[in-house]
Amino acid sequence: MNELTSRTALVTGGSRGIGAAIARALAERGADVAITYHTNAEAAAKVVDEIKDRGGRALAVQADSADPVAVTSAVAATVETFGGLDILVNNAAAFEFAPLAELSAEAVNRTLAVNVRGPLLAAQAAAPHLGEGGRIITIGSNVADRAVFPGFALYSMSKSAMTGLTKALARELGPRGITVNLVSPGPTQTDAAPTDPGFVEAINAFTALGRFATPAEIAAVVAFLATPAAQYVTGSTVNADGGFTA
Template sequence: MTTTLNDRVALVTGGSRGIGAGIALRLAQDGADVALTYRQDAERAATVVKQIEALGRRALAIQADGADPAAVQGAVDRAAAELGRLDILVNNAAVFTVGAMDELGSAEVEQTVAVNIRAPYVAARAALRHLGEGGRIISIGSNVGERVVFPGLTLYAMSKSALVGLTRGLA
Protein backbone atom coordinates (compact mmCIF):
# COMPACT_ATOMS: atom_id res chain seq x y z
CA MET A 1 0.00 0.00 0.00
CA THR A 2 1.30 3.43 -0.90
CA THR A 3 0.55 6.45 1.21
CA THR A 4 0.75 9.25 -1.32
CA LEU A 5 -2.65 10.57 -0.25
CA ASN A 6 -2.23 10.44 3.53
CA ASP A 7 -4.40 12.99 5.31
CA ARG A 8 -6.39 13.66 2.15
CA VAL A 9 -10.15 13.35 1.86
CA ALA A 10 -11.94 12.34 -1.34
CA LEU A 11 -15.56 12.19 -2.41
CA VAL A 12 -16.47 9.78 -5.20
CA THR A 13 -19.94 10.21 -6.64
CA GLY A 14 -21.46 6.89 -7.65
CA GLY A 15 -18.81 5.17 -5.56
CA SER A 16 -20.77 2.14 -4.44
CA ARG A 17 -20.23 -0.02 -7.52
CA GLY A 18 -18.31 -0.50 -10.73
CA ILE A 19 -15.67 2.05 -11.68
CA GLY A 20 -16.67 4.30 -8.77
CA ALA A 21 -16.10 1.58 -6.18
CA GLY A 22 -12.75 0.79 -7.79
CA ILE A 23 -11.74 4.44 -7.60
CA ALA A 24 -12.89 4.74 -3.98
CA LEU A 25 -10.90 1.66 -2.97
CA ARG A 26 -7.78 2.81 -4.83
CA LEU A 27 -7.92 6.22 -3.16
CA ALA A 28 -8.14 4.46 0.21
CA GLN A 29 -5.24 2.15 -0.70
CA ASP A 30 -3.23 5.27 -1.46
CA GLY A 31 -4.01 6.69 2.00
CA ALA A 32 -7.13 8.85 1.54
CA ASP A 33 -10.25 8.88 3.64
CA VAL A 34 -13.18 8.43 1.27
CA ALA A 35 -16.81 9.47 1.13
CA LEU A 36 -18.95 7.99 -1.60
CA THR A 37 -22.42 8.59 -2.86
CA TYR A 38 -24.99 6.02 -3.88
CA ARG A 39 -28.53 6.33 -5.17
CA GLN A 40 -30.40 3.35 -3.76
CA ASP A 41 -28.34 0.28 -2.80
CA ALA A 42 -27.31 1.03 0.80
CA GLU A 43 -26.04 -2.51 1.30
CA ARG A 44 -23.65 -2.29 -1.63
CA ALA A 45 -22.42 1.12 -0.39
CA ALA A 46 -21.90 -0.31 3.11
CA THR A 47 -19.76 -3.09 1.63
CA VAL A 48 -17.44 -0.56 -0.02
CA VAL A 49 -17.29 1.44 3.23
CA LYS A 50 -16.25 -1.72 5.12
CA GLN A 51 -13.56 -2.44 2.52
CA ILE A 52 -12.19 1.08 2.90
CA GLU A 53 -12.24 0.84 6.69
CA ALA A 54 -10.42 -2.51 6.48
CA LEU A 55 -7.59 -0.55 4.83
CA GLY A 56 -7.38 1.63 7.93
CA ARG A 57 -9.10 4.63 6.38
CA ARG A 58 -12.22 6.52 7.37
CA ALA A 59 -15.20 6.08 5.05
CA LEU A 60 -18.68 7.49 4.68
CA ALA A 61 -21.58 6.48 2.42
CA ILE A 62 -24.06 9.23 1.54
CA GLN A 63 -27.35 8.56 -0.21
CA ALA A 64 -27.76 11.17 -2.93
CA ASP A 65 -29.63 11.03 -6.21
CA GLY A 66 -27.57 12.80 -8.85
CA ALA A 67 -30.76 14.10 -10.43
CA ASP A 68 -31.42 16.20 -7.30
CA PRO A 69 -29.14 19.26 -7.15
CA ALA A 70 -29.82 19.80 -3.43
CA ALA A 71 -28.80 16.20 -2.69
CA VAL A 72 -25.58 16.61 -4.70
CA GLN A 73 -24.66 19.84 -2.91
CA GLY A 74 -25.59 18.29 0.42
CA ALA A 75 -23.37 15.27 -0.23
CA VAL A 76 -20.34 17.48 -0.92
CA ASP A 77 -20.96 19.59 2.17
CA ARG A 78 -21.60 16.54 4.36
CA ALA A 79 -18.45 14.77 3.17
CA ALA A 80 -16.34 17.83 4.00
CA ALA A 81 -18.04 18.34 7.37
CA GLU A 82 -17.93 14.74 8.57
CA LEU A 83 -14.45 13.92 7.30
CA GLY A 84 -13.04 17.32 8.24
CA ARG A 85 -12.07 18.60 4.80
CA LEU A 86 -12.24 17.86 1.09
CA ASP A 87 -9.22 17.54 -1.18
CA ILE A 88 -10.49 15.48 -4.11
CA LEU A 89 -13.85 15.32 -5.87
CA VAL A 90 -14.35 12.51 -8.38
CA ASN A 91 -17.41 13.12 -10.57
CA ASN A 92 -18.13 9.52 -11.48
CA ALA A 93 -21.91 8.99 -11.14
CA ALA A 94 -23.69 8.71 -14.48
CA VAL A 95 -26.62 7.16 -16.25
CA PHE A 96 -26.07 5.24 -19.48
CA THR A 97 -29.07 5.91 -21.67
CA VAL A 98 -29.14 4.04 -24.99
CA GLY A 99 -31.72 4.41 -27.73
CA ALA A 100 -32.48 6.12 -30.99
CA MET A 101 -33.42 9.76 -30.63
CA ASP A 102 -36.94 9.11 -31.88
CA GLU A 103 -37.35 6.41 -29.20
CA LEU A 104 -36.19 8.46 -26.22
CA GLY A 105 -38.62 10.75 -24.46
CA SER A 106 -38.22 13.88 -22.42
CA ALA A 107 -37.82 11.89 -19.20
CA GLU A 108 -34.70 10.11 -20.49
CA VAL A 109 -33.23 13.37 -21.75
CA GLU A 110 -33.91 15.17 -18.46
CA GLN A 111 -32.47 12.30 -16.39
CA THR A 112 -29.30 12.12 -18.50
CA VAL A 113 -28.72 15.87 -18.43
CA ALA A 114 -29.45 16.03 -14.70
CA VAL A 115 -27.10 13.23 -13.69
CA ASN A 116 -24.35 13.38 -16.31
CA ILE A 117 -24.06 17.17 -16.73
CA ARG A 118 -25.80 19.18 -14.02
CA ALA A 119 -24.73 17.00 -11.08
CA PRO A 120 -20.97 17.27 -11.87
CA TYR A 121 -21.40 21.04 -12.27
CA VAL A 122 -23.24 21.35 -8.94
CA ALA A 123 -20.73 19.07 -7.19
CA ALA A 124 -17.76 21.00 -8.58
CA ARG A 125 -19.30 24.34 -7.58
CA ALA A 126 -19.96 23.03 -4.06
CA ALA A 127 -16.49 21.50 -3.79
CA LEU A 128 -14.76 24.76 -4.67
CA ARG A 129 -15.77 26.13 -1.25
CA HIS A 130 -13.96 23.26 0.46
CA LEU A 131 -10.95 22.55 -1.72
CA GLY A 132 -7.68 24.03 -0.53
CA GLU A 133 -4.30 24.37 -2.19
CA GLY A 134 -3.65 21.33 -4.34
CA GLY A 135 -7.32 20.31 -4.43
CA ARG A 136 -8.48 18.28 -7.40
CA ILE A 137 -11.71 17.80 -9.34
CA ILE A 138 -11.65 14.70 -11.53
CA SER A 139 -14.42 13.86 -13.97
CA ILE A 140 -14.86 10.38 -15.39
CA GLY A 141 -15.63 10.69 -19.06
CA SER A 142 -16.06 8.20 -21.86
CA ASN A 143 -14.57 7.53 -25.24
CA VAL A 144 -18.15 8.00 -26.46
CA GLY A 145 -17.73 11.72 -25.79
CA GLU A 146 -15.24 11.77 -28.68
CA ARG A 147 -16.34 8.89 -30.90
CA VAL A 148 -19.75 7.23 -31.05
CA VAL A 149 -18.99 3.55 -31.54
CA PHE A 150 -22.49 2.22 -32.28
CA PRO A 151 -25.99 3.57 -32.94
CA GLY A 152 -28.17 4.66 -30.05
CA LEU A 153 -25.52 6.54 -28.08
CA THR A 154 -26.36 10.09 -29.17
CA LEU A 155 -27.80 11.22 -25.82
CA TYR A 156 -25.03 9.63 -23.76
CA ALA A 157 -22.37 11.00 -26.14
CA MET A 158 -23.84 14.47 -25.82
CA SER A 159 -23.71 14.29 -22.04
CA LYS A 160 -20.12 13.06 -21.93
CA SER A 161 -19.04 15.73 -24.44
CA ALA A 162 -20.57 18.35 -22.15
CA LEU A 163 -18.68 16.86 -19.21
CA VAL A 164 -15.44 17.23 -21.16
CA GLY A 165 -16.29 20.89 -21.74
CA LEU A 166 -16.98 21.41 -18.04
CA THR A 167 -13.71 19.75 -17.09
CA ARG A 168 -11.68 21.78 -19.59
CA GLY A 169 -13.35 24.96 -18.39
CA LEU A 170 -12.50 24.20 -14.78
CA ALA A 171 -8.90 23.42 -15.72
Protein backbone atom coordinates in the same frame (compact mmCIF):
# COMPACT_ATOMS: atom_id res chain seq x y z
CA MET B 1 1.34 3.92 -1.30
CA ASN B 2 0.60 6.76 1.10
CA GLU B 3 0.57 9.65 -1.36
CA LEU B 4 -2.91 10.70 -0.24
CA THR B 5 -2.54 10.43 3.53
CA SER B 6 -4.42 13.24 5.29
CA ARG B 7 -6.45 13.91 2.11
CA THR B 8 -10.21 13.56 1.82
CA ALA B 9 -12.01 12.43 -1.33
CA LEU B 10 -15.63 12.33 -2.41
CA VAL B 11 -16.54 9.86 -5.16
CA THR B 12 -20.04 10.21 -6.55
CA GLY B 13 -21.65 6.95 -7.59
CA GLY B 14 -19.07 5.02 -5.62
CA SER B 15 -21.06 1.95 -4.62
CA ARG B 16 -20.22 -0.23 -7.62
CA GLY B 17 -18.23 -0.60 -10.81
CA ILE B 18 -15.68 2.04 -11.66
CA GLY B 19 -16.78 4.27 -8.78
CA ALA B 20 -16.21 1.57 -6.17
CA ALA B 21 -12.81 0.78 -7.67
CA ILE B 22 -11.87 4.46 -7.49
CA ALA B 23 -12.95 4.66 -3.85
CA ARG B 24 -10.79 1.63 -3.01
CA ALA B 25 -7.79 2.95 -4.96
CA LEU B 26 -7.88 6.33 -3.22
CA ALA B 27 -8.28 4.68 0.18
CA GLU B 28 -5.34 2.35 -0.53
CA ARG B 29 -3.22 5.46 -1.05
CA GLY B 30 -4.23 6.84 2.33
CA ALA B 31 -7.23 9.06 1.62
CA ASP B 32 -10.39 9.28 3.70
CA VAL B 33 -13.18 8.49 1.25
CA ALA B 34 -16.85 9.40 1.06
CA ILE B 35 -19.03 7.84 -1.61
CA THR B 36 -22.53 8.59 -2.78
CA TYR B 37 -25.08 6.03 -3.87
CA HIS B 38 -28.57 6.35 -5.30
CA THR B 39 -30.49 3.22 -4.26
CA ASN B 40 -28.18 0.33 -3.34
CA ALA B 41 -27.35 0.96 0.30
CA GLU B 42 -26.06 -2.60 0.73
CA ALA B 43 -23.46 -2.22 -2.03
CA ALA B 44 -22.36 1.15 -0.64
CA ALA B 45 -22.01 -0.30 2.86
CA LYS B 46 -19.86 -3.11 1.45
CA VAL B 47 -17.41 -0.62 -0.09
CA VAL B 48 -17.27 1.36 3.15
CA ASP B 49 -16.69 -1.79 5.21
CA GLU B 50 -13.89 -2.94 2.89
CA ILE B 51 -12.09 0.37 3.35
CA LYS B 52 -12.57 0.35 7.10
CA ASP B 53 -11.38 -3.26 7.36
CA ARG B 54 -8.09 -2.13 5.82
CA GLY B 55 -7.70 0.63 8.41
CA GLY B 56 -9.16 3.50 6.41
CA ARG B 57 -11.97 5.91 7.07
CA ALA B 58 -15.03 5.90 4.82
CA LEU B 59 -18.56 7.24 4.60
CA ALA B 60 -21.57 6.43 2.40
CA VAL B 61 -24.08 9.19 1.63
CA GLN B 62 -27.40 8.52 -0.06
CA ALA B 63 -27.70 11.09 -2.85
CA ASP B 64 -29.42 11.10 -6.22
CA SER B 65 -27.09 13.06 -8.50
CA ALA B 66 -30.15 14.31 -10.40
CA ASP B 67 -31.19 16.23 -7.26
CA PRO B 68 -29.31 19.53 -6.84
CA VAL B 69 -29.92 19.60 -3.10
CA ALA B 70 -28.62 16.05 -2.67
CA VAL B 71 -25.46 16.84 -4.62
CA THR B 72 -24.53 19.82 -2.48
CA SER B 73 -25.58 18.03 0.70
CA ALA B 74 -23.18 15.17 -0.08
CA VAL B 75 -20.31 17.64 -0.25
CA ALA B 76 -21.41 19.19 3.03
CA ALA B 77 -21.67 15.76 4.71
CA THR B 78 -18.16 14.86 3.57
CA VAL B 79 -16.70 18.09 4.93
CA GLU B 80 -18.57 17.76 8.21
CA THR B 81 -17.45 14.15 8.75
CA PHE B 82 -13.80 14.44 7.73
CA GLY B 83 -13.11 18.11 8.36
CA GLY B 84 -12.45 19.11 4.76
CA LEU B 85 -12.34 18.08 1.12
CA ASP B 86 -9.36 17.76 -1.21
CA ILE B 87 -10.48 15.53 -4.08
CA LEU B 88 -13.79 15.42 -5.94
CA VAL B 89 -14.39 12.58 -8.37
CA ASN B 90 -17.49 13.08 -10.51
CA ASN B 91 -18.29 9.49 -11.39
CA ALA B 92 -22.07 9.09 -11.04
CA ALA B 93 -23.76 8.76 -14.41
CA ALA B 94 -27.04 7.88 -16.06
CA PHE B 95 -26.73 5.68 -19.14
CA GLU B 96 -29.48 5.68 -21.74
CA PHE B 97 -28.82 3.66 -24.90
CA ALA B 98 -31.65 4.07 -27.39
CA PRO B 99 -32.33 5.22 -30.94
CA LEU B 100 -33.10 8.91 -31.32
CA ALA B 101 -36.76 8.23 -32.09
CA GLU B 102 -37.21 6.29 -28.87
CA LEU B 103 -35.69 8.79 -26.43
CA SER B 104 -38.27 10.07 -23.99
CA ALA B 105 -38.26 13.56 -22.50
CA GLU B 106 -37.87 11.92 -19.09
CA ALA B 107 -34.74 10.06 -20.20
CA VAL B 108 -33.26 13.23 -21.69
CA ASN B 109 -33.96 15.25 -18.56
CA ARG B 110 -32.54 12.68 -16.17
CA THR B 111 -29.42 12.05 -18.24
CA LEU B 112 -28.62 15.74 -18.47
CA ALA B 113 -29.41 16.26 -14.79
CA VAL B 114 -27.06 13.49 -13.64
CA ASN B 115 -24.32 13.66 -16.27
CA VAL B 116 -24.08 17.41 -16.86
CA ARG B 117 -25.71 19.42 -14.09
CA GLY B 118 -24.57 17.02 -11.35
CA PRO B 119 -20.82 17.40 -11.97
CA LEU B 120 -21.16 21.16 -12.34
CA LEU B 121 -23.04 21.56 -9.06
CA ALA B 122 -20.70 19.16 -7.25
CA ALA B 123 -17.71 21.19 -8.42
CA GLN B 124 -19.44 24.40 -7.40
CA ALA B 125 -20.11 23.03 -3.91
CA ALA B 126 -16.63 21.51 -3.55
CA ALA B 127 -14.55 24.42 -4.85
CA PRO B 128 -14.77 26.60 -1.72
CA HIS B 129 -13.34 23.74 0.34
CA LEU B 130 -10.48 22.84 -2.01
CA GLY B 131 -7.09 24.32 -1.28
CA GLU B 132 -3.68 24.23 -2.94
CA GLY B 133 -3.30 20.78 -4.49
CA GLY B 134 -7.04 20.24 -4.73
CA ARG B 135 -8.35 17.94 -7.42
CA ILE B 136 -11.49 17.67 -9.50
CA ILE B 137 -11.55 14.56 -11.68
CA THR B 138 -14.53 13.72 -13.84
CA ILE B 139 -15.30 10.41 -15.52
CA GLY B 140 -16.20 10.85 -19.17
CA SER B 141 -16.56 8.23 -21.89
CA ASN B 142 -14.87 7.06 -25.05
CA VAL B 143 -18.17 7.48 -26.92
CA ALA B 144 -17.88 11.23 -26.51
CA ASP B 145 -15.19 10.99 -29.18
CA ARG B 146 -16.24 7.94 -31.13
CA ALA B 147 -19.82 6.63 -31.08
CA VAL B 148 -19.49 3.49 -33.20
CA PHE B 149 -23.03 2.17 -32.74
CA PRO B 150 -26.42 3.89 -33.20
CA GLY B 151 -28.17 4.74 -29.95
CA PHE B 152 -25.47 6.78 -28.20
CA ALA B 153 -26.72 10.27 -29.11
CA LEU B 154 -27.94 11.29 -25.65
CA TYR B 155 -25.15 9.69 -23.65
CA SER B 156 -22.42 10.89 -26.01
CA MET B 157 -23.79 14.43 -25.89
CA SER B 158 -23.85 14.45 -22.09
CA LYS B 159 -20.30 13.14 -21.79
CA SER B 160 -19.00 15.54 -24.45
CA ALA B 161 -20.09 18.40 -22.20
CA MET B 162 -17.53 17.28 -19.64
CA THR B 163 -14.69 18.33 -21.94
CA GLY B 164 -15.87 21.92 -21.85
CA LEU B 165 -16.48 21.83 -18.11
CA THR B 166 -13.02 20.40 -17.46
CA LYS B 167 -11.16 22.95 -19.57
CA ALA B 168 -13.13 25.92 -18.23
CA LEU B 169 -12.75 24.90 -14.59
CA ALA B 170 -9.05 24.22 -15.08
CA ARG B 171 -8.62 27.84 -16.17
CA GLU B 172 -10.81 29.21 -13.40
CA LEU B 173 -9.36 27.19 -10.52
CA GLY B 174 -5.75 26.96 -11.70
CA PRO B 175 -4.66 30.17 -9.96
CA ARG B 176 -5.62 28.51 -6.66
CA GLY B 177 -3.43 25.46 -7.36
CA ILE B 178 -6.43 23.22 -8.09
CA THR B 179 -6.23 20.86 -11.05
CA VAL B 180 -9.22 19.69 -13.08
CA ASN B 181 -9.02 16.69 -15.40
CA LEU B 182 -11.19 14.27 -17.32
CA VAL B 183 -10.72 10.50 -17.55
CA SER B 184 -12.56 8.87 -20.45
CA PRO B 185 -12.81 5.10 -20.05
CA GLY B 186 -13.43 2.73 -22.88
CA PRO B 187 -15.44 -0.49 -22.54
CA THR B 188 -15.08 -1.65 -18.93
CA GLN B 189 -16.07 -4.92 -17.32
CA THR B 190 -18.74 -3.86 -14.82
CA ASP B 191 -22.16 -5.26 -13.99
CA ALA B 192 -23.58 -2.83 -16.56
CA ALA B 193 -21.38 -4.14 -19.38
CA PRO B 194 -22.97 -6.06 -22.25
CA THR B 195 -22.88 -9.84 -21.98
CA ASP B 196 -23.97 -10.93 -25.45
CA PRO B 197 -20.88 -12.71 -26.87
CA GLY B 198 -21.33 -11.28 -30.36
CA PHE B 199 -21.68 -7.73 -29.09
CA VAL B 200 -18.71 -8.10 -26.72
CA GLU B 201 -16.58 -9.43 -29.57
CA ALA B 202 -17.58 -6.49 -31.77
CA ILE B 203 -16.66 -3.97 -29.06
CA ASN B 204 -13.34 -5.71 -28.40
CA ALA B 205 -12.50 -5.39 -32.07
CA PHE B 206 -12.72 -1.60 -31.85
CA THR B 207 -9.96 -1.47 -29.21
CA ALA B 208 -6.26 -1.77 -29.90
CA LEU B 209 -5.83 -4.18 -26.97
CA GLY B 210 -8.75 -6.41 -27.92
CA ARG B 211 -10.42 -6.49 -24.51
CA PHE B 212 -12.46 -4.63 -21.92
CA ALA B 213 -10.74 -2.76 -19.10
CA THR B 214 -11.11 -3.78 -15.49
CA PRO B 215 -12.52 -1.15 -13.11
CA ALA B 216 -9.20 -1.19 -11.26
CA GLU B 217 -7.35 -0.14 -14.41
CA ILE B 218 -9.54 2.95 -14.75
CA ALA B 219 -9.24 3.65 -11.02
CA ALA B 220 -5.44 3.59 -11.26
CA VAL B 221 -5.54 6.47 -13.76
CA VAL B 222 -7.84 8.48 -11.50
CA ALA B 223 -5.65 7.76 -8.48
CA PHE B 224 -2.56 8.98 -10.30
CA LEU B 225 -4.29 12.27 -11.18
CA ALA B 226 -5.17 12.69 -7.51
CA THR B 227 -1.55 12.38 -6.34
CA PRO B 228 1.14 15.08 -6.12
CA ALA B 229 2.89 13.46 -9.10
CA ALA B 230 0.15 14.87 -11.34
CA GLN B 231 0.28 18.42 -10.00
CA TYR B 232 1.19 19.90 -13.41
CA VAL B 233 -1.57 18.06 -15.30
CA THR B 234 -4.75 20.10 -15.69
CA GLY B 235 -7.41 20.75 -18.29
CA SER B 236 -6.53 17.40 -19.82
CA THR B 237 -8.46 14.38 -21.03
CA VAL B 238 -6.89 10.97 -20.42
CA ASN B 239 -8.34 8.33 -22.73
CA ALA B 240 -8.13 5.11 -20.72
CA ASP B 241 -9.85 3.22 -23.50
CA GLY B 242 -7.47 0.51 -24.68
CA GLY B 243 -6.92 2.35 -27.92
CA PHE B 244 -10.61 2.63 -28.79
CA THR B 245 -10.13 6.22 -29.99
CA ALA B 246 -6.64 5.69 -31.45
